[in-house]
């Protein structure tokens with residue numbers, strides 16, 4: 001199972017940096033991580049329908065506290081006082097790859 005070897009919080013940049021056991025590095029803006037919260041407040045557990053409007057999450061969202069949940073996830077307390085979400089390694093790796101793909105597409109488009 002994928003797991004991070006190193007977890008760093010760059011509060012000045014608003015970035016959560018994870019170095020994975022496969023040596024990939026995910027640099028995840030706090031806002032992006034918060035927008036992808038899958039807790040019962042943010043996503044309907046029965047239908048998977050998003051309950052969170054991503055536009056309500058401010059770009060300057062802060063991270064107040066971070067802790068390990070077992071050996072499989074992070075629990076994060078955000079500056080909007082949301083702390084019910086658990087971010088599993090698989091989920092964090094997945095959103096890191098989605099962000100990387102989105103950034104690459106944006107770069108490719110701006111090259112034309």
Ligand SMILES: [Zn+2]
Pocket residue numbers: 037038039040041042043082084085
């Ligand atoms: Zn949530």
